[in-house]
Amino acid sequence: MTFSGWATIFAFAIILSALAWPLGQYMAKVYTGQRVFLSPIFAGPERFIYRILRVDPESAQDWKQYAKSLVIFSLAGWLLLYLILRTQTLWDFTGLNPQHFKSGTWDLSFNTTSSFLTNTNWQFYSGETTLSYFSQMAGLTVQNWLSAGVGIVVAVALVRGIIGRSGKSIGNFWHDLVRTILYVLAPITVVGAIVLISQGVIQNFAGYLTAHTLTGATQSIAMGPTASQLAIKMLGTNGGGFFNVNSAHPFENPTAFTNLFEMLLVLIIPAALIFMYGRMTGNRRQGYAIYGVVMFMFLGACIVAYIAEAHGSPAQHAAGIHTGVISGSGGGNLEGKEQRFGIAGSAIFNVVTTVTSCGAVNSALESYTGIGGAVPFANLSASEVIFGGVGTGMYSILLYVLLAVFIGGLMVGRTPEWLGKKLEAKEIKLAGLAILITPLAALFCTAMGVATSAGTKSISEGAAPAGGGHAPQGFSETFYAYLSQANNNGSAFAGYTGYIQPNAGNAGAHGITFANLLGGFDMLVARYGPILFTLAVAGALAGKRFTPAGLGTMRTDNTTFSVLLIGVIILVGALTFFPALLLGPIVQGLTGHLY
C-alpha cells in the first residue's frame, strides 16, 4: 500500500462530491420545468422533437400510462437493435464494416440486445472481433443513451410521486426522456468525448492497422469510433466496452487521468440525483443523509478492495513473487491489471463500476484476490443502491428508504410517515416485490447455471481444477455472471463465456445457447420487473394526501435513520446472498490453497 493509493480514494470522493452537488441543483431545475442556462440552445430543438414525435409534453400521465409508454418504447428499441445485429452484413454498403464481420447468431443477438436495452451491457460478444462500426454506432451507442434515459426518468417519476400533492400524475414519459437526453446527457457526453480524444482515445472509421514491429514481426491493431461510444458508456452507467477488454484497453483508457475522468463520468449522475432528490422534495437534509449513507458504504468498499489487492494473491506468493512495494513499483496483485492505473486505480475503478450498474472494467475481475473479488460481489448483492446506476440507483435506494421508514415505524410503534405521506400496506408490498425480484432472478439463474450440464459448459478451463471436478472459482464465475446480469451491471468474471472454449475470435465459434438465453431472461426480468413496481409505488404515493409532520413523526434525515437505513440494506440485500457468497469468493479469500 502506498500514500498515493490512499490519497486516490479520498481525493476521488472529494472531487466527485464537489462536481455532483451543482449538477444535482441543475437537474432539479430541468425536471421541474424551470429555465436553465442551456435553455436558449435547447428550447428550440426540444419543441422540434415533440412535434416530430407528435406528443404533448404537458399532458399528464398516471403511472399506468407512463409505464405503457416506457414499455412500448423499449420494445421498439429491442426489435430495432436485434434487427441491426442480425443483419450486420446488410449495412456493409455504408463502409462501416471494414473487417467484414458476419451477422450475429440468434441466441447471441438475443443476449446482446437484451443486454443493451436493460442498461446491463453484459458482453458475450467481443467488440473488435465480431461487430461492425455500424452496429456499434447505430445499434449499441443508441441504446447506451436511451437505456440511461429510461433509468433516469423512472427515478424522476418516483420523486414526483413522493412530492405529488394531489391527483395521480407522475409526469410525462416523453417530456422527461427528451429533457434527460438534451439537457443532462448530451452536454456532458459531447464534452466528455472530446476530452477523452484529447487524452488519446481513438475516433475514426479506418480499417485495422498493420504495423511492422521493431523486431520484424507484424502487429494488427483494431480501430474504430471509440470515444463517441465510450463517453456515453460511462456517463450512462452502461459499461459495454467498444473493445473486448473494455476500459482496460489502451485506446479506451489511455492514461491515469482518463481513468479518473471515466470514474467521474460514471458516478456524477447517480451522485447528483441524490442532491436533486433533496432539492425537489424540499428536504435537503434527507438528501445529505442518503448521500452520507452511500458514500460511507462506497468508501468502505474501496478500502477493502485496495487492501486486498495490494496484499497480492496466493498464486503469486506460491510462485515466490514478492508483492510488497519496492522502489519504482507499487507491488500487489498486478495480474490482470495495467501498469498505468496501478493497484489503487484498478481497485477503485472496479468499485465505482460495480456499485453503479456500469460494469465497465479496467482490470480483470477474474484475477482479483478472493476478498478483492468479493467486493464487487457485495456491491452487486446490495442491489446497487450504493450510488447505483443512473436512475436505477436512486429509485432502488428510495425503495429501501421506504422499507426502513416502515420498519422504523413498527419498531417505535408509530404509523410510518415519509415526507408527509402515510405509508400503507399497498406501498410496502409493491416496494418489497420491486426489491426481491432481482435477487430471485439472480439466484434462480445461478442455480440453473451450476446444476445443469448445459450451464457448466460456460465455466472457463482455467477455473476448473487440473485433476477434474469443481473449484470455487467456477462457482464464483457462474454466480457473478447471473448476479451481474440481474443487477443490470454487466461486469464479468470474464472466463465465463457464451461460447465453447477456447473462444478464438468468437465469430463463428460454437455458441452456448443456454447461457445466452438464460442471461437474456435474467436481465429482462430484473430490469422491467422493478421498474414497473417502482412506477406503481410512485402512482400509489402520488394519490396520497399530504399531512404535515407532527410531533409523533419519525425523523428521516438524521444519523439514527442513516444507521437504520444501512442496517436494512445490509440485512435485506447482502444476507440474501450470503450462503452463495460463502461458496465462492469467501472460500477463496480465506484459504491459501491452490486448485
Added chain:
Amino acid sequence: MRKQIVTSIIAIVFFTLLLGIVYPLVITGIGQVAFPGNSNGQKVYVNGKLVGSKSIGQSFRKPVIGKNGKPEEKEEEIVTEPDPRYFQSRPSATEGGEYNAAASTFSNRGPNSVKTKEADEENLKAFLELEKPYNPGLTAAKVPVDAVNTSASNLDPDISQANARIQAHRIAAVRSLPLATVDRLISNYTSERGLLVFGEPAVNVLELNLALDRLKAA
C-alpha cells in the same frame, strides 16, 4: 395504444439517426480536426514505415533461428526469445501470439489457481534468466510484479520504473552505452501520476526502444 406504438416507432428511428449516426459523425469530425494524431491511434512511423502505436504495447521478442538457418517451430508456432537489444514488455497472453492488438483479451488467471502459479513461476524464471547475467545481485524478491504478471488488456504499453531500471543494465551492456544514458532515456519516457496521486508512473516501452535505436543512428 396505437398512438403510443406510432410515437415509439418514430422515436426510435429519430433517436437512432440523431444519436447513432449524427452524434458519432460530429465527434469524429471534431476529433479528426482538433486531435488528428490521437483520433487515429498515435501511429508511430520510422522511415515512412508504420511500426506501431504509442498507446499499444508490442512484443520485442524475435524468432529463434535454428541450425538450418530458418526460424524454429514448435507445434506449428514460431519459437521466439527476447531480443536482448530491446526493453521487454510485460508478458502477454493474447490469442495468436503476444500483443495481438486485433483481439484484446483478459488472461482470466484466478487468484487461487495452480495454473496461475505455474505461469507466474515460468515468467519469473524467464525474467531472472534474461536479466541476472547483467544484474548479479538480482533475486526473486527484487523482481517487480509487472515483469511477471500479465496485464488486463494484455496490450499494456508500459512497464514499471523498477522493471526498466533492471533491464537498463542489460541494454547498457549489449549496446555498449553508459548506464546513465539509458537511465536518462527511461525518465524521458516515464509518464507521471495523473494530478499527482492517480495511477502509477509508467515507462512506455515502444517509445523507449525507438529512442535507443535513434541513439545508435545519431
